[in-house]
Amino acid sequence: MKQTQTQTQHRPKRYGMAIDVDKCTGCGSCMVACFSENNVPFKQDETDKLLSITWLRVYKISNNEKFPNTEVAFIPRPCQHCAGQHEGHSPCVSVCPATATDYSVETGIVSQIYTRCFGCRYCMAACPYHARYFNWWDPVWPAGMEKSLSPNVSPRMRGVVEKCSFCFHRYQQARDKAYAEGRREIREEEYQTACTQACPAGAIVFGDLNNPEHLVHQIVKPDIEHHYRSHNPRAFRLLERLGTNTKVYYLSSRDWVRKSGDNYLPGEPVGLQGKADTHG
């Protein structure tokens, strides 16, 4: 009974990310950190990007102006961990017939259980962000290279879908440590994703959007009443008007960059004005 009380008292977490597009240099270190952390397989030819498994992918976008007025920016895209219009109504979770992908109200993380997945790929079709990847082949590590595999993340097999987990195993490890030290709560710095930690430009901030002490909350200033949309004028979310209510926020001072986050009609103002609130 006591335990139930503490559970109801503590506030659910909502892990999220703020990526400063103006700081991102497009180097791709986040991607490699992710591969290395999460046992992401690699093949000799990875140039067909439809078949290349990259939980996190850095997209290059352009303002499409002619030389020399061309500008480009980089959008690192992990799984957006959509909450949907009511908590957990993520596009992928709601279509999974195998209960292989799930939304945790406790952390806000969309999970993917590989052993549960039977590879129907409905979730891939449902994901508006192309954040999910299918294992068309069994992963093969050249002899000796399997030595660098981490025991904290299960290698996947042929026929299952995989995606970014916000390095959930790091959350588990942080909790293990907290339990061992007699704590129930983990500290901000104890749970950081591999990409956040690696980013040489310091462009990624990760933490609990519900916790005002966390930097990510301070940057995003989420409006909890309105699907966590940001009060930061520099912030935007990808395809925000779909109502996916994602937990990955992007920051840019450049208008065209913010505009590229969603589909706008010519002349339409950037942002959530109007219909977004009634959508979904």
Next chain:
Amino acid sequence: MSSNEKHQTDGRTGDAHASSPSDPRSGPYILLFFILGLALSMVVGWSIFPKLLYSQKSQPIDFNHKLHLEQVDNGCQSCHFFREDGSFSGSPRLAQCTDCHAELLGESENEKIFVEHYVATDREVPWLVYSRQPDCVFFSHSAHVFGAKMDCETCHGPIGKSESLKPYEENRITGLSRDIWGRNIAGFKQNTWDRMKMDDCAQCHAQHDTLHDSSVQTGRDACFVCHK
């Protein structure tokens, strides 16, 4: 088939009538064969199948938990300890054993083998772990031992009282120990430690009112609690 058979059949119930014709004296035989089939398959399913399903392996050396438990100060955690980062060490490494067993301490044959084969050659003992789970399982010893203050017996049984290691029965299909499914082939259990499957985790969590409702899919614990 003879005409007699047909005749006999005609006198029977409509139920039997629907069946193919048979010998007038075959009624009891049919039942006999049914029982025979039933019995045989029951024998196969309950007795032969489990024997075929599991291969018996013996541990590299025998180990007396009871004896060791009497010698150490900190109970199970003397050897199966937690590291500083909250991770659980599992079965002890050679280095730990050699803390005490660098040289022979007693007269046991097993200790002699241990010192000669493993300590002297600096080889890890390839213990067969009864509680090894598939790779997709994440289990936090820290949460259960420190968080929920559970004792080891609840899941692992009175292994600390054993004087000898039981044979390791390996499932030929899954490669996991029989202890995961439980000794009882039907999966019935009497004690909390008799089985270690996902349902057993869930059952215990339900009983102790620690069931969360964080999963949107199931209304129970989210998958990313026990899976990786």
Next chain:
Amino acid sequence: MKLSRRCFLAFSIGGAAGTALSPLPWKLTDDLSIWSQNWPWTPVPPDGEYAYINTTCTLCPGHCGIRVRKVDERAVKIEGQESSGMNPGGICLLGLSGLQLLYGPTRIQAPLKRVGERGENRWQTISWEEAIEEVAGRLNDLRSKGQPQAVAALASEDTGTVPQLMKRLLTAVGSPNFYRMPSMEDSQAAVLALTQGEEGFVGMDVEQADFVLSFGSALLEGYGASPRMMQAVNRLRADGGKLAQIDSRLSNTAAKSDIWLAPKPGTEADVALSIAHVLITRNRYDHGFVSQWAEGFEAFSAMVAEKYAPEKIADRTGLATDQIISTAIAFADAKHPLAVYGKGKGQQPGSLKEALAVNALNALAGSINRPGGIQAMAGYDYIQWPALQPDDVAAAGLQTPRLDQKGDVVYPNPGYKVHRMIEAVGAGSADLQALLVAESNPCYSLPGADKVRTAFSKIPFVVSFSSFMDETAMQSDLILPNPIYLERYEDVPVKAGTTRRRVGLCRPVVAPLHNTQHVGDTIIQIAHAMEGSVAAAFPWTDYATCLKETLSDAWETLLEKGHWEVPETTHAAGADGFKTASGKFVLMNETIGAIYLADAPLPAGDESEYPLQLVAYDTIRLSSQYVGSSPFMLKILSDTTLKGQAGFVELNPETAAKLNLKEGASATITTPAGSADVRVHLDEGIRPGIVAMARGLGHTAYDGFLAGKGVNVNQLIAPVEDPASGLDAAWGSWAKLAKG
């Protein structure tokens, strides 16, 4: 009793019922589902005790502090060190993929002796004793023939105990021919010597600058230590400072800049001098510094006034006059402006005139040896070994001129002109009998890579110390594999623009995987096997002893902290005066004037035949020097850089339209140095008339992850000797592109 069909059916039904009542089907279903979820061929990484080991990354000159996560004896992850003092946290993708190099398939597993033809890749494993004997024998032969100078060595660095041991071996043998792979360090050293009279290296205080004017330096793509540079630039912009990038292509650095100028490649010196013109004519230079500390200001002013008014150079550079003026004014408006040079990652020396011109902007702004400016850093002098006692043979050999010396340039500074050595050997005009190559891959990474390979074929004895089967190792006779940085001890002095003199320690994270031997040990053993005065020059039993003795008191610090802050010796600060003859910063004197008079080094070729300019660019997603790109790096390479086996060139849609080329079209690029089949990627972010190709592809060695993919741009580029310094200033080539 007869067995009837009914009996059989009854038996079957009974059997089915019995089976259903037994655990068999349910248990079997469960087990099979578990099996199908855990296929035995899917690897299960063993768990164990976690540990972190701090060490230093040596994969690029940035030398970041890293920590390696281990599970028992396996290294499973490389991460950046947080607040280690080495770097500000974060790590680049090359550093992150170190474990793929460690465990990868291209490691050389034992000493190898060539049995087939050169480059045929047929080898025989030999013992270390045999290998050492062979090298020692060859070197002794040369000495007994009185030709000790006919042995040369090529290393990736010239500071630190390992390069110095190699240099010492050559000196003891009697050869002056020790070379380091060319890099911007050469130009920087020349600039420091010419303007400040300082021997050392250049530090750039980007952390405290508020305006950075970069002349093609890939500040955000691997110039210096990536995390340091990226965070410094982001800090600068967050604080309201600005980054101006001069680059003919919208590189990632240009994409992040506040001002992007895209002049014609090769005209950067003109741009710099015309910015100087604006600063001087508009009276926007630092009068205090110039009047008190600058020598030759009048002459310098006269020169820029005569030739470098923005409107005069507009045509040549392709920049509008007001672009130059506004950039100059933004530079002058800043409190701590900093101009940096060294194109790309700084792996080429570049033009000395350009380096001097850019540095002159720092002088005009007073950004010399002050916070936010250029710092003259004293070189590392912790290696204090007893002086060598060369015997007569060695003494005679040491008197011979180095193979790269011609003395026909304005400023024959002591940089390493490797291309000249290669040219002389290729032309047969130099007698080179033996070459030792360590941690470098000249057969791939030098401009004119094909010619380098030809030159190698003329050297009778090539020894490679490579850890990987790279292009140069393939061209050698003997490979004495070095363990990689995660398996060995080594001192790693940091340069790469740092403003804090530091020596990092790389230390064994895992036990050596293969039958390798530290190159330091190998050198010491070769020397000992040669006996006599050569052996006497190496009083250490092994490398470990040498390293500990050399570092003496600092060794403990290194072991404990992983790096050692080298105490500052006398600093060439402005207040103490400069170390030049006049005690001033030399903006202009006779030598510098002559350098400014020299033409910009231009690639060979005729614009009428080759209407385009090929520019080789550096991307942080590819490694183009000794270390090959990892499978992870290739995995994230854009499909407009590499698709399948085909490499791409980038060009402006306007240029492509003229050539009738569409996105993704196959084409043949031809330069005076060679030609290659490529595909084209159209990009608005590149100056019309330019074709850009990434460095780091087109490997012929290594493994299937790297070999045979794309084109090595160094095959299309020939070395271009800088008339001012004699260093290789190649940045590209004239080129033509045709539908292929």
